[in-house]
Amino acid sequence: MTDAPPRPVRKVVIVGRDEALWLTAAVLQRTFARSDLSFTAVELPSLLRPGEVLPTLDSQASFHAQLGLEEEVLMRALGATFTLGQQYVGWAKNAPPVFVGYSSTGVAVQNVPFHHLWLRARASGLSVAYEDFAINAACAKHGRLLTREAELSGFAEAGRGYHLPAAPYGEMLRQVALKRGVRHLPAAHVSPVVQGAQMSAVVLSDGQTVEGDLFIDTTGSEARLLSQMPETGFTSWRHWLPFDRLLTSYAAPATPLPVFAQITAFRSGWTGLFPLRDYTALQQVYTTDELSDDEAFEAAATVARVSLNPQATVTPFEAGQRRAWSGNVIGLGDAAAVLDPLGSARMPALLFGLSHLTALFPLDTGGLESAVYNRTVAQVYARLRDAQILLYSLNKRRDQPVWDRLRSQSLPPELAYRLELFSACGHMPMYDEETFDEAWWIAACLGHGRLPAAYDVRADQIAEPDLIRHFQSVLGYVRKQVETMPTPDAVSRAATV
Structure with a gap:
């Protein structure tokens, strides 16, 4: 059986959730507003955790401008904050904190x-x-x-980056996308329909079949669509980035309000505080070999020296990447590359993938652009990964197994x-x-x-x-x-x- 000949791209189906789904939908709809493309957003249940933050870089501003979002209005409406960089505490035990700014x-x-x-x-x-x-x-x-x-x-x-509260930011992008004409279909789950090297449709949880010419996967690390395509197996980076658990919680807003994130190393990982107007978001990264989830929560409150909301959520993750474009399916964000939370790298990975997609948007399902796209975004992900490995490798926490390994690998x-x-x-x-x-x-x-x-x-x-x-x-x-x-x-x- 041979694959069907390439056909023009007219129907674009974006499957995913949260900010990755709605930023992609809004940007593509705005970029190709004068074309005959139609965009459908299939929204899966949110995976956002209470008090979650999206740390990101100054490059986010260009996307906001493209969508007509005024920075001052956006920051005020969301309770978001600017950040001038990150302060690393305890990376060398008793040495002074290190500030790495933009x-x-x-x-x-x-x-x-x-x-x-x-x-x-x-x-x-x-x-x-x-x-x-x-x-x-x-x-x-x-x-x-x-x-x-x-x-x-x-x-x-x-330059300066942003601390964006995840839930309201995603909702703002959702409203922008819907106002611009993106079709919205909620679903509890989807089942991809793959024929040869092409995806023809996704079947929603209510039985509805949504056909498309191009499919964009923003489902997160499960890569619900991309993982079903040929030659998109997951390549793990655990050798370099061994942390596999992310604890998320929040505390009262800081007074006065800091203009940086604080990343504090401790024996089994690190704890990050990200100030927002209405709360202080906390992220803690550790490994299951070092701590149980209950121990991690206790350590987070101790390391951060704050009273944490008990609604803490633990999410397993594994750093690594997939081939981002296969056939007529393209993965963005965590669907293509899962990065360690260190250094505000996750949102930029999504932005770079989206930016390159708009530049190389395919005319048909033949996928001629995929080789250039895959090569380019693989380099982007590798550079972001290397920046994280660099920060870990520079630590001087002696006689602590996790940190010794990070320094000597x-x-x-x-x-x-x-x-x-x-x-x-x-x-x-x-x-x-x-x-x-x-x-x-x-x-x-x-x-x-x-x-x-x-x-x-x-x-x-x-x-x-x-x-x-x-x-x-x-x-x-x-x-x-x-x-x-x-x-x-x-x-x-x-x-x-």
Whole structure:
């Protein structure tokens, strides 16, 4: 039996739940509003947990703009917050916390990157931390929000991420998608109908058959559609990312409101606090080998030092990926790649997959675009995975089995080369399809104590008095900018007037 010849794509069926379903439906409907495509969203029961948060990066803003969602209105309506980065506590036991933000650090001199200047000065006795020269880190430490109106005069490149409350955010996207004309069909479950290398329909729990030309899987890690297609077996990353349990809960809102997430390591994993306007979301990652779920809840309250709502939910997960496009089925979000919760990587993975899909949207079911798509998104997922492996590998928690293993394990070849080169001479190679920029990789390494053995020899050509004046100028500029920035609470009060 041979497969049917390719047919034009007219009917697009999106099966899934929560923000992945509705962001995909809304973006595709908006992008192809003038085409003859029809979009049907088959909504499965929500898997959102009480108090769940979606940490994400500045790239989310472009999707909001595309959907006509004004940032100020969205943030106020959802009770969402901005974040300037993440603070890592206890990654080296008694060492000070490390802040890794979404901004550049310092300013180059005579084309010598700033981190090489800092390495030279540190070798001569400089005691100022690398992060103190970063505008985001300075604002975060002083409880100030770096606004988009900040005049940085070419001094720094600065961004910010978001903490989005998952349930109201998903509902907002749902309303946007429905208003724009997406057809909505709720279902308790679906049964895919596959013929050869193509999916022809999904059968809903009420017996209704929904036919389509292109199917998009946003069902989460179960990959209800994609897993039924040829050559889409799951490739586990557990060797590098061994945590397999996510505990979710929430506590009272923090006062004053922080402008960063706090990630605190403990013996069996880490606990993350993500401030929102109406509550503080908590995520805790651990392994079943180390803790029972009840022990994990007790540890979360102890590590976070907050009173947690007893409605804690535990979700098993395994980091890894599938081939994202097979036949006429495309997986987005966790259906294609399950990432560890560390480092706000999950939402960007969904966004990149969706962005590349709109750029390579197929004209017919032949799937000629699939090879390019699969290669590109596989690189995106690998770079995000490597960023998480990097953070884990930089830990210095000695004599604790989980953390010892994370520090000593062999690394993926691209990451191993990146770290080897940086450790030797301070150069940070960058690959295609990076989510985090060079400044982030350098800040993560230097902040966690991965210091190169040598620095750029051009740094020695700058006279020491000139170098000292430059450092003083940078610190003075950072201090002045921080003083002019508002607190997040002041911004919130102004928005409600």
